[in-house]
Amino acid sequence: MNHLVYKIYVLLVALYFFSCDSSTKELHEKTTLPNIIIIYADDLGYGDLGAYGATALKTPNIDVLAKGGVRFTNGYASSATCSPSRYALLTGEYPWRNKNAKILSGSAPLLIDTLQMTLPKMLKQKGYYTGIVGKWHLGLGNGHVDWNKHITPGPNEVGFDYSFIMAATQDRVPTVYIQNGFVSGLDPNDPIEVNYDENFPGEPTGKDNPELLKLKWHHGHDNSIVNGISRIGFMKGGSSAKWVDENMADTFLIKAKKFVMDHKNKPFFLYYALQQPHVPRTPNARFVGKTGMGPRGDAIAEADWCIGDFLNTLKDEGLLENTFIILSSDNGPVLNDGYYDNAVEKLGEHTPAGSLRGGKYSLFEAGTRVPFITYWKGTIEPGISDAIVSQIDLLASIADLVGSQKQGTDSQNFLDVLMGKSQKGRDELVLEATTRTALRKGDWVMIPPNNGPALAREVNIELGNEPEYQLYNLKDDIGQQNNLAASNPDKLNEMIALYTKIKGSANTETEQLELK
Numbered sequence: 001m002n003h004l005v006y007k008i009y010v011l012l013v014a015l016y017f018f019s020c021d022s023s024t025k026e027l028h029e030k031t032t033l034p035n036i037i038i039i040y041a042d043d044l045g046y047g048d049l050g051a052y053g054a055t056a057l058k059t060p061n062i063d064v065l066a067k068g069g070v071r072f073t074n075g076y077a078s079s080a081t082c083s084p085s086r087y088a089l090l091t092g093e094y095p096w097r098n099k100n101a102k103i104l105s106g107s108a109p110l111l112i113d114t115l116q117m118t119l120p121k122m123l124k125q126k127g128y129y130t131g132i133v134g135k136w137h138l139g140l141g142n143g144h145v146d147w148n149k150h151i152t153p154g155p156n157e158v159g160f161d162y163s164f165i166m167a168a169t170q171d172r173v174p175t176v177y178i179q180n181g182f183v184s185g186l187d188p189n190d191p192i193e194v195n196y197d198e199n200f201p202g203e204p205t206g207k208d209n210p211e212l213l214k215l216k217w218h219h220g221h222d223n224s225i226v227n228g229i230s231r232i233g234f235m236k237g238g239s240s241a242k243w244v245d246e247n248m249a250d251t252f253l254i255k256a257k258k259f260v261m262d263h264k265n266k267p268f269f270l271y272y273a274l275q276q277p278h279v280p281r282t283p284n285a286r287f288v289g290k291t292g293m294g295p296r297g298d299a300i301a302e303a304d305w306c307i308g309d310f311l312n313t314l315k316d317e318g319l320l321e322n323t324f325i326i327l328s329s330d331n332g333p334v335l336n337d338g339y340y341d342n343a344v345e346k347l348g349e350h351t352p353a354g355s356l357r358g359g360k361y362s363l364f365e366a367g368t369r370v371p372f373i374t375y376w377k378g379t380i381e382p383g384i385s386d387a388i389v390s391q392i393d394l395l396a397s398i399a400d401l402v403g404s405q406k407q408g409t410d411s412q413n414f415l416d417v418l419m420g421k422s423q424k425g426r427d428e429l430v431l432e433a434t435t436r437t438a439l440r441k442g443d444w445v446m447i448p449p450n451n452g453p454a455l456a457r458e459v460n461i462e463l464g465n466e467p468e469y470q471l472y473n474l475k476d477d478i479g480q481q482n483n484l485a486a487s488n489p490d491k492l493n494e495m496i497a498l499y500t501k502i503k504g505s506a507n508t509e510t511e512q513l514e515l516k
């Protein structure tokens with residue numbers, strides 16, 4: 001259906017059913033607003049998918065989405081790490097505006113203000129049933145969480161009707177699922193305690209008890225041991241509630257499918273936040289050895305299978321024609337992120353970042369430029385778009401789709417671009433990596449001087465830090481090899497002026513220090 005006509009139709013019907021009795025309302029809800037699903041991977045790189053050029057690694061199910069929808073070649077996460085990206089995805093605000101938007105510990109307080117506008121809140125106001133299944137990593141509670149009681153505020157207080165989450169990351173305690181604010185499967189006689197400063201007396205750790213480990217830590221990750229894997233942070237108790245890493249993908253998939261089945265008769269929004277291929281990479285036995293690339297490749301194969309199975313549910317239920325799906329990743333790829341899992345050794349010819357420079361944590365392109373696919377059977381025409389799109393714009397764009405005026409601070413409406421109707425994406429975008437920022441405008445990227453290390457040694461990723469300004473033209477130099485700052489002062493000054501105008505006084509303390 002023509003997009004504009006569709007929107008007018010949605011608006012008229014929405015106006016109509018607000019004046020109807022509840023049974024008429026229900027009837028119309030079924031045929032009006034589309035379901036919306038965000039499928040969000042963790043640390044999946046620009047080059048990790050078949051649809052984005054991978055050949056050694058096969059991702060047939062995600063490729064179906066890419067081939068049947070719009071595959072964006074210039075799609076961005078808002079940060080090169082998880083929590084800031086997810087913050088921006090849900091709030092439409094640049095993470096560098098919030099000084100606490102950094103990689104959060106498992107006991108960090110909720111990062112989103114409960115008064116802030118969020119994507120699920122906006123959709124809820126429009127009558128959607130909203131849910132999150134998977135990785136949260138946006139903090140919980142007010143700083144002193146008792147994991148044995150109602151854990152609040154959390155996702156349910158910022159717009160989600162339903163939540164089934166892991167609190168932070170697979171490598172951080174507490175290693176339990178939390179459903180609607182309560183630890184799932186917890187035995188009250190075996191209470192959970194979490195501490196990020198010190199261990200509980202007598203509890204084994206990866207550092208002191210390497211003989212108990214089935215997966216050895218490489219850097220960090222030497223605290224409490226759960227399921228033979230040592231984590232970040234200390235945890236005690238909660239035995240019956242602890243997750244089994246190898247079953248995590250299936251657990252999230254089952255919950256995501258159940259969410260769809262339970263709410264298929266009215267508009268729903270699902271944020272399906274897969275944990276793969278973040279460390280520790282623990283594919284189920286069904287996928288072990290499938291790619292020859294070790295756990296990282298196998299975890300991506302597993303994620304791809306999960307997405308295929310999930311899409312089959314939508315198909316079987318006849319929902320694909322009425323569901324807008326967005327697939328992306330929270331940041332770029334990393335190989336050794338703290339465990340000896342052969343990600344480097346077994347990589348072979350595969351290039352997780354494609355032809356981009358850097359990776360997770362980096363201000364270079366591979367930090368934030370990620371797979372970005374939109375799919376809506378029968379509504380979005382298949383194609384490839386080179387328009388610059390950012391996850392930060394999903395709030396304003398989806399608001400437009402459902403007829404809401406709500407917006408986040410930095411979120412702009414690019415609905416037509418997401419629908420493949422226009423190629424005119426963002427003019428400019430601030431890129432972020434652990435509070436350092438850069439500017440992309442058109443084909444150009446400017447990275448301000450930064451005295452931080454050029455290379456993150458342990459993960460072996462170039463961070464984009466240089467004591468001098470960097471200026472790259474991505475059209476000719478996608479791998480960011482030729483710094484044109486000295487040879488093109490006019491462009492450099494134009495970029496600096498725009499960057500300063502956008503960032504204003506919001507420069508973070510870290511950056512000011514590093515720029516001094």
Ligand code: NG6
Pocket residue numbers: 042043081082083103137169171219220221232278279331337338
């Ligand atoms: C880092 C962890 C890394 C990963 C990252 C968060 C160490 C040494 N490294 O601090 O393993 O957990 O945080 O990743 O602890 S993210 O994708 O959730 O941002």
Ligand code: CA
Pocket residue numbers: 042043081082278330331
């Ligand atoms: Ca991540």
